[in-house]
Amino acid sequence: MAFLQSHSLLFLLLLVLSLLCSLSSQTVLGAFGSTRIRNELGPLLSQGCNIIDEASGNLTEATRRWQLFASPNFDAVVQVNNEADIIQTIKYANKYSIPYLAFNTGHGEIKSLGNLRAGIQITIRGMSNITINGNNTATVQGGATNLDIVSTLWKANKQTVSGTCECVGFMGPVLGGGHGFLQGYHGMAADQLLEARVVLANGTVAIASRNQNADLFWALRGAGHNFGIVTEVTTKIYDVPKNDTWYYETFVYSGSSVEMLFTELNNLKGAPAAFEHYAVYLRLPDVDPSNAVVLFSILYHGLATDAEQYVAPFRKFNPLSDTNGTATYPQLAAITGNGINDDICQNENSNRIRYPVYLDRYDPKAQKAVFDNFNMTTARYPALNASLMLFEGLSTQAVAATPINSTAFPYRNYFALSSPVVTYAPNTSFDATAQNFGRSLRSTLYQTSNTSNLRAYVNYAVGEESLQNLYGSEPWRVTKLKGLKQTYDPQNRFRWYAPIGL
Ligand SMILES: Cc1cc2nc3c(=O)[nH]c(=O)nc-3n(C[C@H](O)[C@H](O)[C@H](O)COP(=O)(O)OP(=O)(O)OC[C@H]3O[C@@H](n4cnc5c(N)ncnc54)[C@H](O)[C@@H]3O)c2cc1C
Structure with a gap:
């Protein structure tokens, strides 16, 4: 009996030991400890290559992203200096089955990123030559x-x-x-x-x-x-090009101009590559304290006199304001609100979720329905009132002229890329409301798009799309x-x- 007892004890001990061994080779990082990454990986990296972890401090800052919804989670950040650092980090992470992700400026926002837990962030921002x-x-x-x-x-x-x-x-x-x-x-x-x-x-x-x-x-x-x-x-x-110049004109409209605006844009589908447009539904309380408005910009690559035929119709749609000017190519970012000092470039501790869909033309009624939904929902839920509804009409001639099968990018024939950017302070009890808002805006546009496949730009995707939506239906x-x-x-x-x- 005593022999049997000591035998089964021995068996139990062996079982526990073998379990421990297999755990350490699989590696659960929580048990692994981030300082161990620093101690073991650090010596393999180039001089000055920084590893940041909980113990070293600044992990929160080093993993800060443009938006917070479904963020990945990291135990350590390796700020690489060169390709060899990346190779060493990947080999090390593979050895212990630690997940890893490249990080440049942290604007990636798709939900699937949130599946990464206890990983290594490989920050490549230092490699910018x-x-x-x-x-x-x-x-x-x-x-x-x-x-x-x-x-x-x-x-x-x-x-x-x-x-x-x-x-x-x-x-x-x-x-x-x-x-x-x-x-x-x-x-x-x-x-x-x-x-x-x-x-x-x-x-x-x-x-x-x-x-x-x-x-x-x-x-x-x-x-x-x-x-x-x-x-x-x-x-x-x-x-x-010689004498390169861009003309821009920016209008603000109330919701009553929406259908006229998008009807006219459809008329300009055949305009030259020089003509581009952006429309944004948003709340600008200084302009209209009660209702959302439309911020609409035309960019024209050329002289104001040449732009005139394309711009003139938009002055008739009762704009609340109308400003214009000329710009160099590098100034276009700031003119369209995409500059380094603009709100869009600040990491504001917000959730920002997009629901993209490519459109072949604007359906003026759907555009108005989306405006009304945006207006009503952001009034009903003030938490959503920093949200945007974007329509990006960058010209597409050379995009469409490039053979459709030449790259994995699948959507070369479209007129505009639309996407709500649903913005709100992190609050899990509000997630469903916020997501339903984004889904409903996209759904209205998609239903009028006459395509059986929802065409979503992978770089804006929320992460609810199918592989066919992101990578093409063929x-x-x-x-x-x-x-x-x-x-x-x-x-x-x-x-x-x-x-x-x-
Ligand atoms: C404010 C804003 C403006 C935008 N404007 C545009 C635009 O004008 N045109 C457009 O096409 N898209 C635009 N996007 C979408 C943009 O393409 C994606 O958000 C993109 O993922 C951002 O890359 P990042 O390096 O800035 O962000 P990160 O979060 O650092 O990277 C995003 C992902 O890209 C991968 N990655 C980045 N760099 C590398 C690399 N060197 N090697 C391998 N993988 C890498 C990683 O998987 C990473 O998770 C915009 C997004 C935002 C938030």
Whole structure:
């Protein structure tokens, strides 16, 4: 009996020991401890490469994001200096099954990011060099921002397609396609890429271009968040045209002008690439303390006299205000409220959730219904009154002219990109109301869009969309992407941003 008892005790002990062993090889980071990451990974990194964790302080600041809804959660932040730091971090994290995510400026907002818990944030912002090469190309590191690229190129009398908002990363938009002011002339920001260097999930570096790993190169331009960390790209750049100038005119309208405004915009579908527009439903209490208004801007790449034929009709729709001026290309960000000092570029401890849908034309009645919904709901729930309803009418000629199958970005034929930005102070008991607001605004627009697939821009997606919504409805697209995941990320390490899955 005593023998039996000691035998089963021994068995129990062995069982516990083997369980402990398997736990330590799987690694639950909470038990692992973030200081251990610093102690073990730190010596493998370049001099000055910083690791931030709870014990070192500043973890909250180092992981601060543009918005808070469904944020990922990190035990440690590695502020990398170079590609080798990224490789070491990925290899280390893989060894202990610690999840990781590239972080540049923290504007990523899709819900799936919130699935990442107890991970390592790989902050690439320190890698922001931009080199202008002789052949109208530039080499841009993965941590550059739109402001970095616009200002650096401008000093050399060059420009390229990049996202419109100065504080947003350059690569983040590119990986999902990348909409920008110059897309009507040159295509999406992703269409400018000639080559990319990518650290893959296994810690090796792949060069992706039309000639090398062409399938990866295809995937990076539209579904890129799923395939690795891009350390550097070579992108096309362009000479700034002689006597380059932009004319802009900005109107504020009350809701009663909405149908006239969007009817007229439909008439301008065939306008040249020089004509672009933005419309925003929002609350401006100084202008109208009771009701939402429409802020509407026309950007015209050229002289005021040439813009006149496109702008004149909008002066007849009873604007509450009408301002105009001329600008250089780098000034467009500030003129459209996308400048580094504008509200949109401040991390305000708010939840900000988007529900994007591409539109082929505006349905004036739906536009009015959406305005009324926006107006009523933001009046009923003052917590929502910093929300926006955006309609981005950047010109699309060169986007549409680029072969539709040439990149993973699937939506080249559209007129405007709409998205509510539902904004409110974090409050879980209010989440359902806020989300239903965003869903209802998008649903009204989608129902009039005459497409069987909801076409959602992956970089604005909320995370409720299907893979077909994000990556295209042609069945081969998602099949191809899943196949490429098997090749380049068979363990699905990059599964946090709009995950394709295996
Ligand atoms: C205020 C605002 C303005 C915007 N304006 C535009 C616009 O004009 N045009 C447009 O197309 N989009 C725009 N977007 C959407 C934008 O494309 C996405 O939010 C994008 O994810 C932001 O990238 P980031 O690097 O700034 O943010 P981050 O949160 O740092 O990155 C977002 C995700 O991108 C991936 N990522 C970033 N850099 C790399 C890299 N080097 N290698 C691998 N993965 C990387 C990671 O998965 C990361 O989670 C805007 C968004 C906001 C909030």
